[in-house]
Amino acid sequence: MALPSYASRGERLTHAAYLGFCVLVFVFLVTPILVIVPLSFSSEPWFTYPLPGLSLRWYEDFFGNERWVVAIKNSAIVGFASTLLATTLGTLAALGLSRGNLPYRGLIMSILISPMVVPVVITAVAMYFAYALVGLNNSYLGLILAHTALSTPFVVITVTATLTGFDRSLTRAAASLGAAPWTVFRIVTLPIIAPGVVSGALFAFVTSWDEVVVALFLASPEQRTLPRQMFSGIREQISPTITAAATFLIVFAALLMTTLELLRRRSERLARGR
Amino acid sequence: MTATTASALAAGLGPDGLSLKASLARAERRSRLVSFALVAPLLLFIVASFCIPLGFMLYRAIDNPEVAETLPATVAAMKGWTQGGVPDEPVFAALAADLIAAQKARTTGLVGKRVNYEIPGARSKFLKVGRELERAPAGGPWKPVFEKSDPQWTDPVFWSALKRIGQPMTAFYLLSAVDLRLDQTGALTRQVPDQAIFLDVLFRTLWISLLVTVSTLVLGYPIAHLLASLPPRHANLLMLLVLLPFTTSILVRTTAWVVLLQTNGVLNDVMVWLGLLDERIQLIYNRFGTVLAMTHIQLPFTVLPIYSVMKGISPAHMRAARSLGAGPVYAFTRVYMPQTLPGVGAGCLLTFILSLGYYITPALVGGPLDQMISYFVALYTNRELNWGQASALGAVLLAVTMVFYAIFNRLVGIDKVKLG
Numbered sequence: 001m002a003l004p005s006y007a008s009r010g011e012r013l014t015h016a017a018y019l020g021f022c023v024l025v026f027v028f029l030v031t032p033i034l035v036i037v038p039l040s041f042s043s044e045p046w047f048t049y050p051l052p053g054l055s056l057r058w059y060e061d062f063f064g065n066e067r068w069v070v071a072i073k074n075s076a077i078v079g080f081a082s083t084l085l086a087t088t089l090g091t092l093a094a095l096g097l098s099r100g101n102l103p104y105r106g107l108i109m110s111i112l113i114s115p116m117v118v119p120v121v122i123t124a125v126a127m128y129f130a131y132a133l134v135g136l137n138n139s140y141l142g143l144i145l146a147h148t149a150l151s152t153p154f155v156v157i158t159v160t161a162t163l164t165g166f167d168r169s170l171t172r173a174a175a176s177l178g179a180a181p182w183t184v185f186r187i188v189t190l191p192i193i194a195p196g197v198v199s200g201a202l203f204a205f206v207t208s209w210d211e212v213v214v215a216l217f218l219a220s221p222e223q224r225t226l227p228r229q230m231f232s233g234i235r236e237q238i239s240p241t242i243t244a245a246a247t248f249l250i251v252f253a254a255l256l257m258t259t260l261e262l263l264r265r266r267s268e269r270l271a272r273g274r
Numbered sequence: 275m276t277a278t279t280a281s282a283l284a285a286g287l288g289p290d291g292l293s294l295k296a297s298l299a300r301a302e303r304r305s306r307l308v309s310f311a312l313v314a315p316l317l318l319f320i321v322a323s324f325c326i327p328l329g330f331m332l333y334r335a336i337d338n339p340e341v342a343e344t345l346p347a348t349v350a351a352m353k354g355w356t357q358g359g360v361p362d363e364p365v366f367a368a369l370a371a372d373l374i375a376a377q378k379a380r381t382t383g384l385v386g387k388r389v390n391y392e393i394p395g396a397r398s399k400f401l402k403v404g405r406e407l408e409r410a411p412a413g414g415p416w417k418p419v420f421e422k423s424d425p426q427w428t429d430p431v432f433w434s435a436l437k438r439i440g441q442p443m444t445a446f447y448l449l450s451a452v453d454l455r456l457d458q459t460g461a462l463t464r465q466v467p468d469q470a471i472f473l474d475v476l477f478r479t480l481w482i483s484l485l486v487t488v489s490t491l492v493l494g495y496p497i498a499h500l501l502a503s504l505p506p507r508h509a510n511l512l513m514l515l516v517l518l519p520f521t522t523s524i525l526v527r528t529t530a531w532v533v534l535l536q537t538n539g540v541l542n543d544v545m546v547w548l549g550l551l552d553e554r555i556q557l558i559y560n561r562f563g564t565v566l567a568m569t570h571i572q573l574p575f576t577v578l579p580i581y582s583v584m585k586g587i588s589p590a591h592m593r594a595a596r597s598l599g600a601g602p603v604y605a606f607t608r609v610y611m612p613q614t615l616p617g618v619g620a621g622c623l624l625t626f627i628l629s630l631g632y633y634i635t636p637a638l639v640g641g642p643l644d645q646m647i648s649y650f651v652a653l654y655t656n657r658e659l660n661w662g663q664a665s666a667l668g669a670v671l672l673a674v675t676m677v678f679y680a681i682f683n684r685l686v687g688i689d690k691v692k693l694g
Contacts, residue, residue: 029516030519047536102310129665231634256521
């Protein structure tokens with residue numbers, strides 16, 4: 001932002017201070033991530049700079065050690081299964097919610113969103129008590145169902161948002177031309193809302209992928225996920241392998257964010273084209 | 275459209291012979307059913323996997339099964355007994371029979387533990403008398419066995435407490451979650467000082483959330499302003515710096531802070547190297563570290579709503595104010611700032627609500643005195659195994675969250691929260 005030419009000397013000083021402050025805040029925002037990534041390539045197990053030397057030993061441990069490999073595998077299983085479930089259920093519900101004629105829409109919406117609002121410890125403890133009664137504790141199924149419940153609000157919100165910009169006359173036109181409801185959905189609705197569904201699915205996946213509190217309560221060591229393994233690692237003895245795991249997750253998040261951004265641009269382009 | 279339907283329409287009838295009005299009503303009803311059928315699977319899933327467990331947990335906060343189920347005869351025998359003294363042989367006989375059965379089922383400890391919450395030391399007395407009852411001659415009289423075992427059994431205060439604890443529901447856990455209790459006469463009083471910890475925890479939770487909210491506002495307002503006023507090309511680049519931490523998991527960012535804040539860690543290194551510090555200071559496992567890490571995690575949540583409101587404010591307003599003679603401070607505080615308040619409200623409330631439920635970050639970065647209410651919910655579930663207390667604390671946290679959430683919903687609306 002440029003200062004107007006009539007700015008006084010004091011104003012210029014204030015403006016410089018403001019810019020300086022902003023730079024510091026941006027540094028604050030990215031420092032933790034920028035600091036932890038190089039440490040994962042350090043050759044020594046100390047968290048200090050300058051790095052004593054470079055090595056990939058922590059990555060060897062991360063990708064070679066049974067404990068971490070099982071954790072990555074579990075996170076992937078639970079993540080994919082709950083994403084599939086959450087995206088299917090959430091997209092269907094969003095389609096129903098945005099048809100505009102659903103009775104008690106407000107009430108239903110608040111029930112569907114509630115897993116996002118309730119503090120996660122409460123969710124975890126409630127599920128821990130209840131799932132114990134039906135034998136779902138310490139099982140993959142229990143963890144998958146729990147993560148699905150936590151991620152559906154994100155799918156519902158993203159897909160509903162996409163559907164608000166959706167032109168109903170397109171489906172009516174298709175129907176009046178003789179297309180069966182399923183055909184209308186497949187060749188008209190789905191391609192248009194696809195970016196929203198994919199963003200919803202990505203949010204769902206990342207919710208499960210990053211989730212640690214519910215995993216702490218519902219999973220036995222056999223189903224431990226990557227965040228849970230990291231959590232116990234930090235608690236007990238913080239080893240540099242954790243920085244390798246963190247870097248792995250950061251790269252993962254960055255890729256995901258790029259995908260989301262590309263999707264957003266595509267739907268913006270489509271919206272402009274209409 | 276065929277010729278027959280056209281003529282039917284001309285006669286005011288739909289293709290199925292019904293009047294158009296009835297036909298429309300039927301179509302609308304069917305359409306509503308379709309809408310509901312689309313929502314139903316998720317609704318059922320959420321109710322079954324989330325709402326019912328939640329309700330079950332809230333019920334656990336008042337559920338009081340231990341004494342009522344393990345000592346059923348005693349509870350029945352005490353029905354006729356009026357409080358204010360020590361009951362007679364029939365009640366003791368019933369208690370003896372119940373406790374002997376409990377010894378066999380190994381549930382004496384369970385009852386003892388429950389009574390122990392309200393009468394410290396009761397558990398060992400239950401276990402002791404349980405062993406003695408098994409050795410006592412069958413057929414009674416039972417009262418002397420109890421009298422000999424411990425003075426507790428002839429204490430009127432104990433008996434009126436036991437009668438209360440024998441009821442199927444209790445307010446004990448909920449009251450204790452806000453540091454209250456019922457005394458021997460059943461009147462509401464303050465919790466005994468060494469057990470009155472939960473109000474402290476609640477206020478600490480609110481205080482830390484407030485500190486975090488204010489910190490994110492102080493740090494976030496200027497950068498939201500910068501992002502909103504820069505040309506899009508530069509703003510997008512800086513936006514990445516806000517969004518990258520936003521999409522990185524909380525656990526990863528907490529890990530980064532654990533590494534940074536170590537006494538031998540990077541932050542101490544830098545400050546010593548810059549000459550800001552003579553010796554290394556403790557930055558982690560205290561309030562400072564907790565608030566710092568939480569502020570870092572919550573900053574994007576505060577910034578983004580403020581940014582989106584600022585984006586909609588025309589720069590012409592400020593220019594107009596200045597051209598009409600307002601000084602820079604006056605123009606900013608009277609023209610610009612009031613327009614940003616909706617964003618400030620939304621961002622701050624969001625951060626405050628999310629901060630209330632923090633568990634992982636204080637657990638890893640905080641010390642014992644920085645643990646928030648979530649930590650105690652987990653502690654009472656996993657370590658103390660006092661699930662009634664865990665549920666009651668959860669209920670308090672849920673109630674507080676819901677109050678602020680209702681305010682948020684009234685001001686902003688949850689479905690207006692933008693993701694990505």
